[in-house]
Amino acid sequence: MIGFQAKRTFLLGVKSLWLHRLRSTLTVLGMILGVCSVIAMLAIGEGASHDAQEQMRQLGSTNIIIRSVKPPEDKTARQETSQVAQYGLTYDDVERITQTIPSVTVTVPARRVRKDVRNLSRTTDTFIVGTVPWFPRVMNRRVGEGRFLTGLDVRYKENVCVLEPHVALALFPFKDALGQAVKIGSDFYRVVGVMEALSTGKGGTSSARLDSDAGVYVPLSTFTAYLGEVLTTRSAGSYVRERIEINDAIVAVPAVEQVLDTATAVRATLERFHRKLDYEVIVPLEQLRAAEKVKRTYNIVLGSIAAISLLVGGVGIMNIMLASVTERTREIGIRRALGAKRRHIITQFLTETVLLSGFGGVVGVLIGVTIPWFVGRFAGMTTIVTLWSPLVAFSISVMVGVIFGIYPAQRAASMDPIEALRHE
Amino acid sequence: MAAIVRLNDIWKTYRMGDTDVHALRGVSIEIQEGEYVAIMGASGSGKSTMLNILGCLDRPTQGEYFLGGQNVAHLSDDELSFIRSSKIGFIFQSYNLIQQLTVVENIEIPLYYQGWSERDSLKRATELAQLVGLSHRLDHRPNELSGGQQQRVAIARALSNDPLIMLADEPTGNLDSATGQEILRMLDRLQTEGKTIIVVTHDENVAKHSQRIIRLADGMAVDERRMRP
Ligand SMILES: Nc1ncnc2c1ncn2[C@@H]1O[C@H](COP(=O)(O)OP(=O)(O)O)[C@@H](O)[C@H]1O
Ligand SMILES: [Mg+2]
Numbered sequence: 001m002i003g004f005q006a007k008r009t010f011l012l013g014v015k016s017l018w019l020h021r022l023r024s025t026l027t028v029l030g031m032i033l034g035v036c037s038v039i040a041m042l043a044i045g046e047g048a049s050h051d052a053q054e055q056m057r058q059l060g061s062t063n064i065i066i067r068s069v070k071p072p073e074d075k076t077a078r079q080e081t082s083q084v085a086q087y088g089l090t091y092d093d094v095e096r097i098t099q100t101i102p103s104v105t106v107t108v109p110a111r112r113v114r115k116d117v118r119n120l121s122r123t124t125d126t127f128i129v130g131t132v133p134w135f136p137r138v139m140n141r142r143v144g145e146g147r148f149l150t151g152l153d154v155r156y157k158e159n160v161c162v163l164e165p166h167v168a169l170a171l172f173p174f175k176d177a178l179g180q181a182v183k184i185g186s187d188f189y190r191v192v193g194v195m196e197a198l199s200t201g202k203g204g205t206s207s208a209r210l211d212s213d214a215g216v217y218v219p220l221s222t223f224t225a226y227l228g229e230v231l232t233t234r235s236a237g238s239y240v241r242e243r244i245e246i247n248d249a250i251v252a253v254p255a256v257e258q259v260l261d262t263a264t265a266v267r268a269t270l271e272r273f274h275r276k277l278d279y280e281v282i283v284p285l286e287q288l289r290a291a292e293k294v295k296r297t298y299n300i301v302l303g304s305i306a307a308i309s310l311l312v313g314g315v316g317i318m319n320i321m322l323a324s325v326t327e328r329t330r331e332i333g334i335r336r337a338l339g340a341k342r343r344h345i346i347t348q349f350l351t352e353t354v355l356l357s358g359f360g361g362v363v364g365v366l367i368g369v370t371i372p373w374f375v376g377r378f379a380g381m382t383t384i385v386t387l388w389s390p391l392v393a394f395s396i397s398v399m400v401g402v403i404f405g406i407y408p409a410q411r412a413a414s415m416d417p418i419e420a421l422r423h424e
Numbered sequence: 425m426a427a428i429v430r431l432n433d434i435w436k437t438y439r440m441g442d443t444d445v446h447a448l449r450g451v452s453i454e455i456q457e458g459e460y461v462a463i464m465g466a467s468g469s470g471k472s473t474m475l476n477i478l479g480c481l482d483r484p485t486q487g488e489y490f491l492g493g494q495n496v497a498h499l500s501d502d503e504l505s506f507i508r509s510s511k512i513g514f515i516f517q518s519y520n521l522i523q524q525l526t527v528v529e530n531i532e533i534p535l536y537y538q539g540w541s542e543r544d545s546l547k548r549a550t551e552l553a554q555l556v557g558l559s560h561r562l563d564h565r566p567n568e569l570s571g572g573q574q575q576r577v578a579i580a581r582a583l584s585n586d587p588l589i590m591l592a593d594e595p596t597g598n599l600d601s602a603t604g605q606e607i608l609r610m611l612d613r614l615q616t617e618g619k620t621i622i623v624v625t626h627d628e629n630v631a632k633h634s635q636r637i638i639r640l641a642d643g644m645a646v647d648e649r650r651m652r653p
Pocket of ligand 1: 465466467468472473474
């Protein structure tokens with residue numbers, strides 16, 4: 001008979017709680033903290049999952065990235081010698097992968113080197129990437145102005161280049177970069193296109209992306225012809241000369257379901273022709289799966305903490321209500337003598353617990369939705385408050401109120417009215 | 425005229441460990457509508473037990489209790505609650521008002537549990553407050569009232585559901601004699617208006633106001649004396 005004169009029961013509950021303002025406030029505080037933590041937890045979890053999805057979108061869940069790495073023994077042994085270290089992926093590797101693994105639709109080989117790029121007196125230091133015309137399509141990028149490299153550019157080793165917008169801005173702050181020439185090393189390259197800016201989520205771009213630090217794109221053949229296969233880079237005070245045919249390659253697979261099998265095949269193919277471990281295979285999908293697994297554990301831990309704080313709030317409410325029932329034994333006796341049935345007493349006390357927890361829920365939701373905002377603002381984390389998270393938190397808080405209110409209410413209702421009336 | 429209260433061989437036995445304590449042993453009495461009855465007896469004679477049974481707060485171990493023709497001796501807890509809210513008016517020695525409620529709200533309690541509408545019960549409670557001379561104190565809390573005023577609120581509350589019987593347990597026990605007299609005169613007046621009143625007391629001066637005294641001793645109604653015809 002919850003509907004029994006609902007308005008008056010509600011007002012009576014408010015009145016009784018108001019009589020012990022401090023006590024009620026402190027009790028509600030426990031509930032507020034619980035609800036806040038639930039909302040904050042959900043918002044941070046949701047933000048993390050959004051970041052993960054954003055990274056997945058950036059890397060392309062259907063891509064496999066292979067890249068040359070210096071084999072472990074080379075790192076120490078050849079440092080000071082003037083000998084050229086040769087290692088890494090080769091054109092043959094890329095060719096073999098494209099030819100022998102049927103699920104591979106296209107590969108994007110790339111070479112990279114760090115160099116100064118000049119326009120008259122302006123200079124910027126960035127990565128020059130030699131690549132193929134289908135790079136933007138596989139990388140899910142778009143050209144902002146002009147065009148990307150073409151098959152003819154590659155075939156005729158044209159001295160053309162496409163700039164990332166930040167490089168274009170650095171070299172040509174006051175005019176359009178298109179059609180202008182830039183100098184890389186001792187050669188001039190005509191700018192034929194400027195990329196659209198890479199959209200970065202709050203989680204930042206993944207360093208596994210080929211274009212995360214790239215500034216200038218040139219045809220792969222031009223790169224090999226003019227910048228050479230032997231690259232000299234300065235590292236730790238000495239010059240290191242390395243011969244690498246291909247720095248990175250992206251292996252594109254048409255469907256997500258085929259990615260893992262294809263990765264196995266790619267690894268097998270490379271293993272057969274490389275004696276040293278001078279390459280690595282990065283499967284964004286695998287990484288994301290692993291990250292999601294970690295996130296799930298993380299969510300369970302956070303969820304448990306939030307649940308515990310709600311429980312603590314509930315226990316606080318129960319504690320207070322038990323004290324209140326004892327304190328109001330006489331009132332219960334009077335009400336029973338004057339005709340209150342057990343369920344009236346239950347309704348009365350349950351109303352008070354639900355009011356406490358419901359009020360705690362409302363305030364908790366109001367504070368709770370602002371916490372993620374602060375976390376996002378000052379801790380730089382992505383937080384997303386979904387519409388349902390306040391609803392979930394609020395209903396849990398009311399449920400906690402009902403569950404923890406039942407015992408005190410039962411206790412109040414089961415009192416013998418004669419005993420209760422005699423109570424001082 | 426049918427008796428409004430008829431107790432028929434009422435026993436109340438408390439089990440204390442291995443022994444049975446008989447608080448009431450075969451009490452049989454009748455009270456007519458409009459009677460004013462005092463129940464007296466030494467401490468431990470069974471007065472409280474009898475009052476609890478008459479007030480439907482407790483059930484006899486054995487025997488029959490007809491209240492207004494209905495046998496209420498063995499009703500369920502909920503049914504007894506309903507009888508209390510609709511047919512019985514309680515007046516206690518220590519008033520038993522609820523502290524956080526106002527005068528009007530206290531008077532309204534039995535009506536609330538009977539499911540009266542807010543408007544009707546407010547109207548009735550206001551009328552009753554006027555009847556007991558507290559119409560200027562409607563929104564006061566019990567602790568702002570004197571003992572006599574509080575007992576008047578309790579009388580108004582006992583009247584609110586227009587009960588078959590009014591049960592008063594030492595109604596003047598906490599009051600000085602002048603105020604006590606005032607309360608007793610109020611009960612007298614209610615009796616002349618046709619109310620049935622049962623008072624439990626050990627005070628002969630209180631008992632004098634009744635028409636009839638039932639004396640309890642060792643759980644038995646031994647003496648039944650009509651004072652005023
Ligand atoms: N709840 C109880 N449990 C056990 N014995 C009780 C209980 N209530 C009353 N009694 C016993 O019943 C007898 C009558 O008690 P009571 O009705 O309170 O007498 P009175 O009110 O006249 O003093 C006493 O002997 C008392 O000890
Ligand atoms: Mg007694």
